[in-house]
Amino acid sequence: MNRISLVIVACALSAACSPQQAEAPPAGPPEAPAMAATHGKMGGLAAASPGDSIATQGYKSSMNTMMEQMPAFTGDADIDFMKQMRGHHVAAVSMARVELAQGKDAQARSLAQEVITAQEREITLIDAWLAQKGASAAPAG
Template sequence: MSGAGMDMKGMDMKGMMKDNNDKMSSMQMTGNVDVDFAMMMRIHHLGAIDMAQAELKDGKAPEMRKMAQNIIAAQKKEIAQLDKFLAKNGHPVDKMSK
């Protein structure tokens, strides 16, 4: 990332959130509320993992690092559930995006 995409610690949380919001807002909606919810939540959860990984990389507060670890575990579990639902409903996702 260039200087514009990084803060002094090397991770730009606001930039991460903007990228995540851009992905969600550009997502093609299907008209099926359940599928659209699952696809949006998948993107949202991936963003949470990215932010938690940034915390683990540069964060110092033990309680925030522990929270980041818990977030990663929980979000990965929910992403697996979302992937299963999406595949069952004809919208398989690229497993490489995990």
């Protein structure tokens, strides 16, 4: 067996043995378990740690806020897509603002600014689309 095959087998075994795999997958389309596995351990919330940097605190706060404020699914694929993407875009803008406040690398900071510009533009488009459809863009909660 060559090294690449061994690495693939090791990765597959690692994934198969991870605690997240032991949890029952949520009902829904095949794509849903991937998101649930990513956030499933703590119900979607990133726990604060005593040694967290200011940036890590900001990133965790962005993710926690996103997960707490995601709107309920309506069953309409288009509306659900737009509402869920809006929540992700808001979190991306929040994370990019943390990078601008705390980051030092010029390329990372440049990308953060590009993310803010693009995502805010898309949030505006999503809000207009939702308004046209009579669907609220307001987050849950």
